[in-house]
Amino acid sequence: MPLEGNALGYAYQKGNWLFQHTNISIASGEIVGLVGPSGCGKSTLGKLLAGHLQPVEGHVQLDGAAIPAGERNPVQLVLQHPEQAVNPKWKLRRTLAESGSIDANLLADFAIEDEWLNRYPGELSGGELQRICVARALGAGTRYLIADEMSTMLDAITQTQIWQSVMKWAERTHSGILVISHEHQLVNRLCSRVVEWEKQYVRV
Numbered sequence: 001m002p003l004e005g006n007a008l009g010y011a012y013q014k015g016n017w018l019f020q021h022t023n024i025s026i027a028s029g030e031i032v033g034l035v036g037p038s039g040c041g042k043s044t045l046g047k048l049l050a051g052h053l054q055p056v057e058g059h060v061q062l063d064g065a066a067i068p069a070g071e072r073n074p075v076q077l078v079l080q081h082p083e084q085a086v087n088p089k090w091k092l093r094r095t096l097a098e099s100g101s102i103d104a105n106l107l108a109d110f111a112i113e114d115e116w117l118n119r120y121p122g123e124l125s126g127g128e129l130q131r132i133c134v135a136r137a138l139g140a141g142t143r144y145l146i147a148d149e150m151s152t153m154l155d156a157i158t159q160t161q162i163w164q165s166v167m168k169w170a171e172r173t174h175s176g177i178l179v180i181s182h183e184h185q186l187v188n189r190l191c192s193r194v195v196e197w198e199k200q201y202v203r204v
């Protein structure tokens with residue numbers, strides 16, 4: 001069953017709509033790209049789908065029902081800057097444990113070294129830290145990943161490694177992914193369907 005945004009509308013200032021009447025649907029196991037001009041609201045839509053923001057209009061549903069609050073969200077959002085997504089005062093083992101028990105296979109897939117988990121975020125490279133953030137997002141129970149410029153800051157080799165592991169996870173767990181990116185080449189390579197924001201959506 002899909003992750004759906006139905007008739008979504010959002011405004012950061014009351015009455016000043018960023019978008020309205022916006023629909024999006026991602027099926028289990030589907031890899032969908034979202035592209036569009038800077039500032040059109042792609043990240044905002046990602047935050048609505050992951051429950052980080054509440055829509056002003058419309059609703060987000062998973063399997064035809066509201067996403068349950070108070071439990072680990074089955075829709076996980078990963079952003080561009082990993083250092084903003086972790087507590088700098090926590091060692092990374094604690095950060096990773098936020099997603100439940102640590103799956104050794106997932107750590108191996110992302111080439112995360114056990115020794116890194118004894119360090120603080122400031123003691124890892126950006127690419128190493130992002131791999132930990134992605135692995136955390138893919139913990140047990142995750143059904144959808146919203147990847148918002150997730151690999152933009154990484155070098156080409158790390159980018160390829162991360163996406164290979166993420167695609168393997170999606171196939172194994174039949175999970176869906178929304179890839180938000182400015183990199184058309186990346187989106188075309190990964191996604192079976194690409195949503196062009198301006199062409200697809202009715203916006204006010």
Ligand SMILES: Nc1ncnc2c1ncn2[C@@H]1O[C@H](COP(=O)(O)OP(=O)(O)OP(=O)(O)O)[C@@H](O)[C@H]1O
Nearest residue numbers: 012013018036037038039040041042043044045182
């Ligand atoms: N917290 C906020 N308060 C007010 N306005 C905001 C806030 N966050 C984003 N905006 C504005 O909302 C608009 C959409 O932002 P958003 O980040 O969703 O766009 P985007 O399509 O992801 O852009 P980009 O491709 O540049 O990342 C922008 O004009 C932005 O300045």
